[in-house]
Amino acid sequence: MVTFIGAGPGAVDLITVRGKTLLETADIVIYAGSLVNPGLLDYTKKTCEIFNSAEMTLEQVIAVMERGEREQKSTVRLHTGDPSIYGAIREQMDMLIERGIEYTVVPGVSSFCGAAAALKAEYTLPDVSQTLILTRMEGRTPVPEREEISKLASHKSSMALFLSSSLLEELSRRLVAGGYEANTPAAIVYKATWPDEKIVRTCVGELYTAAKENNINKTALILVGDFLGSEYSRSKLYDPTFSHEFREAVK
Incomplete structure (x- = not known):
């Protein structure tokens, strides 16, 4: 299984609980070395293989994922922020589909x-x-x-x-x-x-x-x-004169 994980915006404690758990148990981690905080790699186990994708082509990344699948290992692809925003994950997912490799995505804080x-x-x-x-x-x-x-x-x-x-x-x-x-x-x-x-x-x-x-x-x-700036209007949601499903307006 390959898991795409959003690493969060930078601080190591802003990865999601799910993302951290999967990172801790991964056998292989491919991380975006130009942007991901390397401190996140401290969550990995000692036997985990780590690859910096900044130094790799798409084909090389997929090759590592394929090997991991053949060896029945869990692979984490660690992207900065949330992987759906400028993460270039679609091309990776399509190549995994072509190869019959299952994958999942864990969102992150952009x-x-x-x-x-x-x-x-x-x-x-x-x-x-x-x-x-x-x-x-x-x-x-x-x-x-x-x-x-x-x-x-x-x-x-x-x-x-x-x-x-x-x-x-x-x-x-x-x-x-x-x-x-x-x-x-x-x-x-x-x-x-x-x-x-x-x-x-x-x-x-x-x-x-x-x-x-x-x-x-x-x-x-x-x-x-x-x-x-400093100019804005008050939200209607908490306006005492505004009724909604959960609260009646103050008369």
């Missing part, structure tokens, strides 16, 4: 959740934004033309941008071209939940400068939107 926690922020504030866009700038890897940043920016929703911290000058330009004001609140969260986490609060027009001044050019999440 870095966009870790970043919000670090900022003590809520993405979905009443009368500010009820939508969170998870996206990235195109770099060496393209994005569909319909998802170009300025088009997504036209919604002026809360936005979390992955894999974009080295492209901030162009990112700022496109965000403003799409509809955000240059003074729209923004934040750069470097290595959310890691011991060396760094938070930089800025605005859309100053993203590049703020990152440069703080020597941040990778491993950071960019958050944009008025949810980072």
Whole structure:
């Protein structure tokens, strides 16, 4: 059996209980060495074989999984955050299906959740934004033309941008071209939940400068939107004048 596990955003105690249990009993672990906190490997047993996928091709990863299956071993594929977001797991799963190898997936805490926690922020504030866009700038890897940043920016929703911290000058330009004001609140969260986490609060027009001044050019999440501001409306859910299934409004 192969299990894809979300390692969480960084801190070793933010992996799920299920993920930790499976990691502790795994015979083989293939982890995303460029992003996963290596401290998580301390949970593995002494006899566990460990492979760093940063140094491997897809075919090499699958070959290790195939060998594990032949030897009737349990294999864990440890991905950063939640494996469903920029985890490149679909191609692995399809190749396992072709080979008749069973697999399962254990979700994890994504870095966009870790970043919000670090900022003590809520993405979905009443009368500010009820939508969170998870996206990235195109770099060496393209994005569909319909998802170009300025088009997504036209919604002026809360936005979390992955894999974009080295492209901030162009990112700022496109965000403003799409509809955000240059003074729209923004934040750069470097290595959310890691011991060396760094938070930089800025605005859309100053993203590049703020990152440069703080020597941040990778491993950071960019958050944009008025949810980072101070204006919002009170939630109806706990409003005493609002009735719902579990509570009558105060007359």
